Amino acid sequence: MSEKLFGVFLLLLSVAGVIIGWDLKAPISYEPVGPNAFPVLMFALLGICAAILVVTRRPATDWAPGGALLRIGGLFLVVLAYALTFDKIGFVLATLAMAIPLARLFGASWKQAVLGGSGLGVVLFVLFDKLLDVALPTGQWLKPWLG
Amino acid sequence: MEVLAHLLEGFRVAGAPTNLLIALVGAFLGTTIGMLPGLGPINGVAILMPIAYAMKLPPESALILLAAVYAGCEFGGRISSILINVPGDAGAVMTTLDGHPMAVKGLAGPALSLSALASFVGSVVATVGIVAFAPLLANWALAFGPAEYFALMVLALSCLGGLVGDSLVKALIACLLGLILSCVGIDANSGVYRYTFDLLHLSDGIPFIVVVIGLFAVSELMLMLQSHHARVAPVEMKGRMLFNLQEFMLAKWTILRSSVVGFFIGVLPGAGASIASAMTYAMERRMAGKDHCFGDGDPRGLAAPEAANNASAYGSFIPMLTLGVPGSGTTAVMIGALTLYNITPGPMLFQEQPAIVWGLIASLFIASVMLVVMNISFIKVFIKFLEIPTWLLVPGVAAISMIGVYAIHGTTFDLVLGTLLGGFGYLLRVMNFPMAPFILGFVLGDMMEQNLRRALSISNGEPGILFASPISIGLWIASIALLFGPRLFKALEKTR
Numbered sequence: 001m002s003e004k005l006f007g008v009f010l011l012l013l014s015v016a017g018v019i020i021g022w023d024l025k026a027p028i029s030y031e032p033v034g035p036n037a038f039p040v041l042m043f044a045l046l047g048i049c050a051a052i053l054v055v056t057r058r059p060a061t062d063w064a065p066g067g068a069l070l071r072i073g074g075l076f077l078v079v080l081a082y083a084l085t086f087d088k089i090g091f092v093l094a095t096l097a098m099a100i101p102l103a104r105l106f107g108a109s110w111k112q113a114v115l116g117g118s119g120l121g122v123v124l125f126v127l128f129d130k131l132l133d134v135a136l137p138t139g140q141w142l143k144p145w146l147g
Numbered sequence: 148m149e150v151l152a153h154l155l156e157g158f159r160v161a162g163a164p165t166n167l168l169i170a171l172v173g174a175f176l177g178t179t180i181g182m183l184p185g186l187g188p189i190n191g192v193a194i195l196m197p198i199a200y201a202m203k204l205p206p207e208s209a210l211i212l213l214a215a216v217y218a219g220c221e222f223g224g225r226i227s228s229i230l231i232n233v234p235g236d237a238g239a240v241m242t243t244l245d246g247h248p249m250a251v252k253g254l255a256g257p258a259l260s261l262s263a264l265a266s267f268v269g270s271v272v273a274t275v276g277i278v279a280f281a282p283l284l285a286n287w288a289l290a291f292g293p294a295e296y297f298a299l300m301v302l303a304l305s306c307l308g309g310l311v312g313d314s315l316v317k318a319l320i321a322c323l324l325g326l327i328l329s330c331v332g333i334d335a336n337s338g339v340y341r342y343t344f345d346l347l348h349l350s351d352g353i354p355f356i357v358v359v360i361g362l363f364a365v366s367e368l369m370l371m372l373q374s375h376h377a378r379v380a381p382v383e384m385k386g387r388m389l390f391n392l393q394e395f396m397l398a399k400w401t402i403l404r405s406s407v408v409g410f411f412i413g414v415l416p417g418a419g420a421s422i423a424s425a426m427t428y429a430m431e432r433r434m435a436g437k438d439h440c441f442g443d444g445d446p447r448g449l450a451a452p453e454a455a456n457n458a459s460a461y462g463s464f465i466p467m468l469t470l471g472v473p474g475s476g477t478t479a480v481m482i483g484a485l486t487l488y489n490i491t492p493g494p495m496l497f498q499e500q501p502a503i504v505w506g507l508i509a510s511l512f513i514a515s516v517m518l519v520v521m522n523i524s525f526i527k528v529f530i531k532f533l534e535i536p537t538w539l540l541v542p543g544v545a546a547i548s549m550i551g552v553y554a555i556h557g558t559t560f561d562l563v564l565g566t567l568l569g570g571f572g573y574l575l576r577v578m579n580f581p582m583a584p585f586i587l588g589f590v591l592g593d594m595m596e597q598n599l600r601r602a603l604s605i606s607n608g609e610p611g612i613l614f615a616s617p618i619s620i621g622l623w624i625a626s627i628a629l630l631f632g633p634r635l636f637k638a639l640e641k642t643r
Contacts, residue, residue, distance in 0.1 A: 003578055006574070006578060010320065017327065017342075020342065021342075024334075024339050024341050025339070026334075026336075026337035026338070026339055029337070030336075031336065031600060031603075032603050032604060032607055033599070033600045033604070033608065034337065035334035035336065035337045035339040037600075038330065038596040038599065038600070039327065039330040039341060039342070042323055042326045042327050043327060045319075045323055046320065046323040046324070046327065049316050049319050049320045050320065052316045053317075053320070056316075061577060061578050061579075062577070063577065064577075068372070068373060071372060072369050072373055072573070075368060075369055075372050076365075076369060076569075076573070079365055079368070079545055079566050080563065080566045080567075080570075082545065082549065082562075082566075083549065083562035083563045083566045084559060084563060086553060086559065087553070087557070087559045087562075088559075091546075091550075095542070095546050098542060098545060098546070099542035099545075099546070102538070102541050102542045102545065103538040103539065103541075103542055104538075105372060105538075106372065106375060106536075106537045106538035106541055107537075108538035108539075112536075113538070116538065116539045116542070120539070120542055120543055120546060121546075124547065124550070128198075128550055132198075132201075132202050133202060133203070134198065134201040134202060134550060135554075135557075136553070137553070137557075
């Protein structure tokens with residue numbers, strides 16, 4: 001069932017892709033095949049494959065049981081929040097805020113999570129920013145102290 | 148002779164102190180990553196590639212690092228297979244069958260050292276194979292025009308599509324999604340913005356690193372949570388650490404045979420370490436006749452998959468270096484690393500970038516020696532890493548992945564896009580869509596389109612040019628055979 005639903009989604013995607021792609025034309029064209037041909041062809045093929053997915057018999061998908069699925073969704077949201085805050089609040093703090101809930105999801109105690117998270121933030125910051133010369137965001141909030 | 152001179156030059160590059168150090172670090176990290184269940188070579192290479200780029204390593208050093216990580220993973224996967232009966236990566240699945248029973252019998256030490264030797268022989272045989280065959284293939288491919296190139300990429304994609312995953316249509320969808328994502332951004336020929344939805348950040352296209360981190364780091368973490376359960380304690384190591392002469396004599400021909408077979412399987416685009424190890428295991432089992440204890444701790448059952456998975460991993464460098472068409476998901480990621488440095492992979496690579504190509508080949512030799520020494524004498528150090536708790540590993544991987552993505556443009560947009568792609572990748576993976584065709588499609592998409600358009604420009608729009616030369620006709624026939632062959636074969640076998 002999930003695969004069929006996904007097939008419907010892909011079918012809609014391919015229709016949208018073909019419609020958007022159709023109008024991608026170069027103002028002045030020097031070549032017989034313009035910028036729209038390849039993507040339109042790919043979206044069309046995707047549409048055919050998606051239609052096969054919808055009409056043929058599909059095996060049932062093994063989704064994780066409800067509780068686990070909720071935790072996996074939680075993990076995704078935590079990583080998404082990490083991505084959103086990474087630049088703004090700085091690497092160390094963002095990493096701490098990400099590591100605590102993730103460690104908890106994987107069965108750490110609160111103490112382990114907090115210690116592990118701060119350790120990770122500080123150690124990785126020193127390793128990458130100071131030793132390996134990969135610049136990491138410090139976040140605006142540290143500016144007054146760092147000068 | 149010319150080859151030997153090039154190889155010597157390669158050793159000069161790979162033997163430079165910094166590159167030696169980089170190979171050592173890569174070999175060590177690779178073994179560790181390969182050993183940890185859930186993380187394999189593709190994740191390791193995906194996570195480290197942006198870091199190497201951000202550290203401004205020169206291209207040859209970056210490739211040496213990634214190659215050493217890849218090789219190290221194939222060594223490391225066996226450790227958890229043997230000690231905790233959980234394969235460390237996909238290539239080490241077969242190693243559990245005889246490796247773990249050996250460990251349970253109190254032969255953990257001999258199992259680890261014998262499999263390290265098998266991995267080493269597999270690596271060396273395959274590296275010799277690269278030196279022997281790669282220049283020939285590259286020379287042959289120089290005659291390719293855009294039409295042949297287009298057909299070649301279709302071949303690579305159908306090879307992967309025909310072999311992996313549980314259904315052809317899913318493999319095709321994965322591949323098409325990759326190809327479609329590669330179209331996003333300004334079209335190089337006409338300057339038209341394609342599928343950018345007026346987002347400034349998309350005008351240069353979706354960065355390769357963003358796709359790779361999403362598909363192989365973020366979604367991997369979600370899968371790790373799905374299959375998360377209490378780690379089994381490793382079998383305790385006691386008694387002798389080294390295999391004895393009897394075990395070696397029993398396995399020596401198995402190791403050699405499996406290395407050669409594994410190498411040739413690896414050269415085929417798409418057929419990677421997991422297929423090579425499964426095939427050689429079955430082959431050795433059949434050849435052993437009645438006199439064996441396969442499945443119950445036979446040294447040959449341990450040696451065969453380990454020799455084969457290393458040999459095939461190394462073999463997959465051949466299509467990558469000579470044709471610019473990766474032979475496995477991991478080499479697809481490495482091709483992406485080359486394009487980061489504005490190096491166009493393909494047959495010209497051997498002529499234009501001899502230092503990179505031969506430095507990489509020489510470093511495979513060097514890394515193999517480092518790995519076998521590490522994996523036999525410092526095995527106890529690596530086992531300590533099995534104790535890294537998952538709750539620390541997962542946030543660590545998340546943080547390092549984000550560091551890598553942030554290093555390219557330093558924008559929140561890339562980080563968010565990578566995470567969203569990761570969520571999408573998780574859904575695809577749960578529904579058993581294979582990821583290797585996806586990443587291969589994304590890597591090859593641009594080259595494929597450019598060659599198609601170039602070919603059609605030459606013929607003034609006449610599609611017949613795609614099927615004009617004998618080489619392209621051969622490639623098209625091979626594509627069709629590879630796409631439908633394996634599944635047709637399976638279906639026929641079922642009806643019998």
